[in-house]
Amino acid sequence: MITLLGTGLLGSAFARAFLRKGEAVRVWNRTIARARPLARDGAIVVEGDVAEAVHGAERVHLVLADDLAVDSVLAAAAPGFAPGVLVFDHSTTSPRGAAARTAHWRARDVVYVHAPVFMGPQSALEHNGMILVSGDREVVARVTPLLAPMTGKVVDVGPRVERAAAFKLLGNLILLSFGAAFADMLALARAMDIAPADVRTLLDHFDPGPSFVRRFKRITEARYDQPTWDLAMARKDAGLMQAEADRGGFELRVLPGLAALMDEMIARGLGEADWTVIAKDLVEGT
Template sequence: MAQIAFLGTGLLGGAFAEAAATRGDSVKAWNRTPDKAQALARFGVQPAATPADAVRGAARVHLVLKDDAVVEEVIAAARAALSPDAVIVDHTTTLPALTVQRAQRLAGEGIKYLHCPVFMGPPAARKALGSMLACGPRALFESVQGELAKMTGKIEYLGERTDLAAVHKLFGNAMIVGVSAVMADILTIAQASNVPGEDAVRLLGLLDLNAMVAGRGANMAKGNFTPTFELSMARKDVRLMLEACGDRPLAALPGIAARMDQLIAAGHGARDPAVLAIDAVQRP
């Protein structure tokens, strides 16, 4: 039975700790708000008063925290009590550049560190579903791979470059936030047009979004803007969307319209709307 620690027991961290205890691990947990750690006692999780108390004797220390600053603060608080062979597994969504600095510094101090952000919510964490990304020294990853696999439906090792999991997590979260923003605007068009939002969502089932990412997305990444639909026509359609919404607040479409206007003014109106990515994919 492994002894592990969870530092940060909000919605996701608490679900991870609960699942680990249910699987039979010996789990200690700390949270800045003590009640959140204490609420896990009914699952067999032992609440700890400090990060150091939580990590003492743990083979793995899982961080599920807010941001880079909190990660640094909590590691510093736990540092003195870490076992020499303990592995820190950081699930926090962090800035890639700071993740590299942290990984390099900790390696220099002899501390074992992997960055393993996840795409899952609390229900998925309790059922070991969703996806986990991982990067860091291969041998270190392989030493804990079996235990990490118990936490998730899929684990993707991205290699030894220590910022890759952080970067890929931002890719995924950008898609989630972007889809949410565009969905909000679609629902606004529906509201303004006296159409039930459920009908708007149902219409989207006719679109193969995965194929759009695989096809149009791949063309964008290659810088291929050969038109199947012209940017100037797409801008006209966005104008219609904006006019349909009137003065209702919108999350994404006004910014898209402004960027389209810039590109059309620069002479790209006859190219595919994929040209929205031109500044991101131009080759030196």
């Protein structure tokens, strides 16, 4: 018996994926109406309290909103935990919260494993995507075969228990950064009287996406004395973009913070260095 707590977009998809594999699945959600549709897929919808939902389950999977929700649901569920229960938490939480929970529940003989995921609902249904784990080597070895069928990839990010949470935040930051970039692209385009569909035309010809990792490597290589685009020129271009946005009355969200960083670096005499010097302090750790 698997119990799944939290039937939002991702939790519901995980429940359906378990059911399709023939697992017996109990589901519970704080707002129970959101769990009920899963009954049609074969889930047992527990209308009572969460301790009842976890009663006798060998595995409990959590997909909740935040640290606070995880802590309060686990506290309420605890009276129902079977001896030796495995608790997998797929929520995106703080690294400190994940570490504290692991220690808290270990002291109570519950194996709590933070295993955040990079998956949308569709990839959860299709068992592709990525699950992160970290922490105690024996625990990771034990749970990996249980997590592997949920996804195409279980990535072990090392012995520090909070690392899975940290890497999850880094991954989500990339996605948010893309969103921020898109918002600025659209604002600049509109300011210059270019329609969103036309920006897509640019991307059909100039897709920088596949070079993302190579460019990230370049920024960490700190080769500032071999510029392909020097900081002063990049800053000049940023100024042109800001001027166009201002003229059109559109606000840029990403560029001002970056321009301020570039100005700081130019003030430190780095204008002729490659523009990747913006990350110098972060890469060199000064």
